[in-house]
Amino acid sequence: MARRGTRLAVDRTVPGLILKIGAYPLHHGGVGAIRSLGRLGVPMYAVTEDRFTPAAVSRYLSGRFVWPTTGREEPERLVAGLLRIGRRIGRPTVLIPTDEEAAVLVAEHAEALAGAFLFPQVPPGLPRRLASKQGLHALCAEHGVPSPAAAFPASYADVEAFARRARFPVVAKNREAFVRRTRPAVAGTTRIGGPGQLLDLARDWGPRPGVILQEYLPREQAEDWIVHACFAPGGAPLALFTGVKVRSWPPHAGMTACAFVVDNPGLAQRTARFAARIGFAGIADLDWRFDRRDGQYKLLDFNPRMGAQFRLFENAAGVDVLRALHLDLTGRAVPGGAQPAGHRFVVENVDLPALFAYRGGRRTPHTPVRATGTELAWFAGDDPLPFLAMLARSVGPGARHLRELRRAGRRARTEAPPRQGEGPK
Structure with missing residues (x-):
């Protein structure tokens, strides 16, 4: 309404x-x-x-x-x-x-x-x-705004050092907002229960982990x-x-x-x-x-x-x-x-x-x-x-059909500005 x-x-x-x-x-x-x-x-x-x-x-x-x-x-x-x-x-x-x-x-x-x-x-x-977790954390510190305690490891060795001193659980997030430009380190906000889990995950983060390790607020x-x-x-x-x-x-x-x-x-x-x-x-x-x-x-x-x-x-x-x-x-x-x-x-x-x-x-x-x-x-x-379009895209054969149409459109228009015929009707 x-x-x-x-x-x-x-x-x-x-x-x-x-x-x-x-x-x-x-x-x-x-x-x-x-x-x-x-x-x-x-x-x-x-x-x-x-x-x-x-x-x-x-x-x-x-x-x-x-x-x-x-x-x-x-x-x-x-x-x-x-x-x-x-x-x-x-x-x-x-x-x-x-x-x-x-x-x-x-x-x-x-x-x-x-x-x-x-x-x-x-x-x-x-x-x-x-939009950057690290940038926001720095702004909060600069202006006296409380934020969860955080670490920004630059290497696997930094992750190992953090694992030895951290109080678990902790939360891992992607450091930057623009993870679509690269391979994201984590799928989203990830709760990590202990040092072993952290080190296992970090092995896939590459030589420069793009993550923030943050205090978990229960x-x-x-x-x-x-x-x-x-x-x-x-x-x-x-x-x-x-x-x-x-x-x-x-x-x-x-x-x-x-x-x-x-x-x-x-x-x-x-x-x-x-x-x-x-x-x-x-x-x-x-x-x-x-x-x-x-x-x-x-x-x-x-x-x-x-x-x-x-x-x-x-x-x-x-x-x-x-x-x-x-x-x-x-x-x-x-x-x-x-x-x-x-x-x-x-x-x-x-x-x-x-x-x-x-x-x-x-x-x-x-x-x-x-x-x-x-x-x-x-x-x-x-x-x-x-609402009906949301339902169609969310469930059933209609969703598959629309996904196929969307993929076909992407193949035809990848990275192209809108064409003359695709403007306001």
């Missing part, structure tokens, strides 16, 4: 473009972004892997640009393709990255893109530092908090929301499957101070973990782009972080208002298995006993086709 915001004074002459790099067609965040601005009458465009992605079939999409990418393309080639899309749209367009690669590309090539697109101005190297003594925000240049918050993650998929280490809006003014202030100190502007998605052992909120991730679950949050005036960005970039005032505490967000296709995985576990602190309302990631009565 559509939520509030239909009376926001948005500039409907300025479109939005969902920019993604790499193949992840089942991305509910992109669908949410198309709906969020599309429901206000803003023309919405999207870069898609093919014509059958959920985002590509939304009723609120004015046009799609079929452009399969891998994340391994040269930046100059991506910029050229993006400028070609800008010429097809034909007017300045708000650029909305949905992954770190896209956010970094925009920041590092802002001068080339500025004529065709609207986006926040940030220090060119900042999004890359924030679930039974920690709480997972999320902050979604949009900052003006200089770090002043235009919209700032806090919530609690209840379930994720894969369990305890993956994307949000279910979360609730929960007020946390102290955490909001911490986030705003950090953003101002580093000079961040635009949309951000942050993961914090409250460690009850020492009473500290520790920053795990600072994603310099829209988070997939951003539609959990909308203030009393109908402003979410994307609407705040569009209003600000088009010179409009951003109305304030309280966030609806107790509101729930559910990602249908991953929360069902997550429910079984979390069955019988401890209840997440601060979780409301009953939701005041629910936002579904995929299903919407006014825009049902993305």
Whole structure:
């Protein structure tokens, strides 16, 4: 169901473009972004892997640009393709990255893109530092923001030395966000129980392990908090929301499957101070973990782009972080208002298995006993086709057929900018 915001004074002459790099067609965040601005009458465009992605079939999409990418393309080639899309749209367009690669590309090539697109101005190297586990850890240390203790081994000998002194379990993560350009050391967040397991894994990491070995914050003594925000240049918050993650998929280490809006003014202030100190502007998605052992909120991730679950949050005036960005970039005032505490967000296709995985576990602190309302990631009565496309790609013969079509399209268009016939219909 559509939520509030239909009376926001948005500039409907300025479109939005969902920019993604790499193949992840089942991305509910992109669908949410198309709906969020599309429901206000803003023309919405999207870069898609093919014509059958959920985002590509939304009723609120004015046009799609079929452009399969891998994340391994040269930046100059991506910029050229993006400028070609800008010429097809034909007017300045708000650029909305949905992954770190896209956010970094925009920041590092802002001068080339500025004529065709609207986006926040940030220090060119900042999004890359924030997307890097090592870069974020260094920024936290520089600005006095707590984060989990971490080591960055440069060799197998460093891993051996760490194994002798570390307190297990520990967590291994890929050091850089752009692992699609190389072979990732680990598939995702990996819990390591002891020195033997660590050394066995490290034998496959090569001479220069691209990992971060991080302090493990036990679930039974920690709480997972999320902050979604949009900052003006200089770090002043235009919209700032806090919530609690209840379930994720894969369990305890993956994307949000279910979360609730929960007020946390102290955490909001911490986030705003950090953003101002580093000079961040635009949309951000942050993961914090409250460690009850020492009473500290520790920053795990600072994603310099829209988070997939951003539609959990909308203030009393109908402003979410994307609407705040569009209003600000088009010179409009951003109305304030309280966030609806107790509101729930559910990602249908991953929360069902997550429910079984979390069955019988401890209840997440601060979780409301009953939701005041629910936002579904995929299903919407006014825009049902993305939900059906998600189902078709997820199960059954339809999914295999669509995968075959997608592979054929990739073979035909690998690393090619969108063709003339693949623009807005």
